Amino acid sequence: MKFRQRPREELELNLIPLIDVIFMLLIFFMLTTTFIHDRALNVTLPVSDQGSEQRAPVKDHVIEIAKDGRIALDGHIMPSNALLPQLKAIAKDGRPVVVWADAEVINQKVISVLDLVRSAGITKVGLGTTPP
Incomplete structure (x- = not known):
């Protein structure tokens, strides 16, 4: 008896499921x-008992102030x-700005930066602290 062979597929x-x-x-x-x-900048934030432990979201702009007075905005040092x-x-x-000032920075430097932020028209400003 001779069977007929089907052509093999x-x-x-x-690859479509693998790519998915x-x-x-x-x-x-x-x-x-x-x-x-x-x-x-290497900034040591001040300690605050009443501060929020919530971190600044990545979408916020960050101004860092070192204890020697150097300023950085979003990771870029500038005068x-x-x-x-x-x-x-x-x-x-319209995104918020968070100021990370070193615990040993002169208070006048922080006030000067906050004045610049305010004169630029930014109203959502926060100060970075660390929990105890």
Whole structure:
């Protein structure tokens, strides 16, 4: 008895499900990654008992003031006179600004930076502290 052989289908590797899984993993890792602020200066924040333990979101702008008076905006060190034009550009996007001033910085330097922030038209301002 002679059986008729069916023509064999060619085997092929279907990559579409594999690509879908890779894209889902990529999205998962992008969403679960912890983003941190770029720190340009070594700033030791003051301790506060009443401060919130909530960290500034990554979307907030950060002004760092070192104890020697250097200032950094969003991880970029800049002179005091270049800060106001940058703050005016930042004021247009409406995001909050957080000031991280070193615990040993002169109080007048913090007030001067806060005055610049206010004169740029930014109303949402916070001061960074650490819990005890």
